[in-house]
Amino acid sequence: MALWDKINSKGKIEDRRAVGPGALVGGGLGITGLVIVLLMNFLGGGDIGDVLQDLGQVQVDGTQSFNAKDFEGEDSYEIFASKVLGSANDMWSFVFKENDLTYIEPRLVLFRGATQSRCGGADSLVGPHYCPLDQTIYLDETFFEELEKRFGAEGGDVAEAYVIAHEVGHHVQNQIGGLSESNSNEDSIKQELQADCFAGLWAYSIKSFGIFGPGEIQEAIDAAAAVGDDRIQVKATGRINPESWTHGSSEERVSAFNRGYESGLVTRCEL
Numbered sequence: 001m002a003l004w005d006k007i008n009s010k011g012k013i014e015d016r017r018a019v020g021p022g023a024l025v026g027g028g029l030g031i032t033g034l035v036i037v038l039l040m041n042f043l044g045g046g047d048i049g050d051v052l053q054d055l056g057q058v059q060v061d062g063t064q065s066f067n068a069k070d071f072e073g074e075d076s077y078e079i080f081a082s083k084v085l086g087s088a089n090d091m092w093s094f095v096f097k098e099n100d101l102t103y104i105e106p107r108l109v110l111f112r113g114a115t116q117s118r119c120g121g122a123d124s125l126v127g128p129h130y131c132p133l134d135q136t137i138y139l140d141e142t143f144f145e146e147l148e149k150r151f152g153a154e155g156g157d158v159a160e161a162y163v164i165a166h167e168v169g170h171h172v173q174n175q176i177g178g179l180s181e182s183n184s185n186e187d188s189i190k191q192e193l194q195a196d197c198f199a200g201l202w203a204y205s206i207k208s209f210g211i212f213g214p215g216e217i218q219e220a221i222d223a224a225a226a227v228g229d230d231r232i233q234v235k236a237t238g239r240i241n242p243e244s245w246t247h248g249s250s251e252e253r254v255s256a257f258n259r260g261y262e263s264g265l266v267t268r269c270e271l
Helices: 032-043 048-054 076-096 143-151 157-176 185-206 218-227 229-237 248-262
Strands: 012-015 107-110 114-117 122-123 129-131 136-140
Touching: 012 076, 032 185, 032 218, 076 107, 076 185, 107 114, 114 136, 122 136, 129 157, 136 157, 143 157, 157 185, 157 218, 185 248, 218 248, 229 248
Parallel strands: 012 107, 107 136
Antiparallel strands: 114 122, 129 136
């Protein structure tokens, strides 16, 4: 367990975990479109029909029970997420100020089962994602259990912190005009690899604080590899189709993270 108590900063957290799955209706993409788009975005490319079939056609039926008392006050997970977000905000506030820009901090919503955003509805299958319309990161903590069980990730708190830092990277892209609306796979891969590099920069920015124990940064590297398009496709469909990739290979994602982590230079993350 990394020593997150060494971080004093805290990000903006909204805890919806006690709410439980709600009605996935409303504007935006709608749940079907959002699941397809965001599953492809975070977990990687491939034939989405095959992916969903192999994942067991996961659905949210609203029957999961929640005890609101379990989430009263700040629990350990909320504090962890807040500190990771806060440390990422500290780094980006400094970078923006050095370039005569103003950094606007994102919000992070914790949920379980399902929730709503200005980008539409989201359920557990979607996983962590960033909605540029409300400048908010949405994080279902149970996603990481699925990442370990279905895709062979080693897991760990540093791996989860990497994911948060990656999503903050998309927020940064949104602020500097680098979050392209292009539908091309090539542009998507560039954006995702840059967000991985940004996550590496975040890890570099706090490593001198003595937060990471020996070998703990490997959790983040393993998580980056676990969500490579090639590894996801093999796990989900048994085959690799590079033409459908949207995030890059495991090797590319690890390389992007390490580029930021080893250099500490924003210029090494340029598209």
